[in-house]
Amino acid sequence: DISLTQSDWKSLEKIVIFLKRFARISTEMCISTYPIISLVYLMYNHLMDHAEKIMKDGKSSKSSVAAAKVV
Known part of the structure; x- marks a missing residue:
């Protein structure tokens, strides 16, 4: 049984x-x-910025959850 x-x-x-x-x-x-190439570079940077934002948001959410568990 797999549950998420x-x-x-x-x-x-x-x-x-x-x-x-x-x-x-x-x-x-x-x-x-x-x-x-300038368009490729622009889109690559846009995608990387988006990925970094998602990862940063995920880390801050995890640290908030961890802090809430400590309290």
Whole structure:
């Protein structure tokens, strides 16, 4: 029997958000016959910033939960 915790569901929601953005950016890049390197660089940075924000938010949420458990 496999059951997911609330934390698991939140993690999956973040993964879905990231993958949707990744899919949108990938689609935009594939539309162009010849992607311009400046556009590739811009989209790469956008995706990396988004990933870092998600990871940072996840760490702050975990530390908040850990702090709440201590109290």
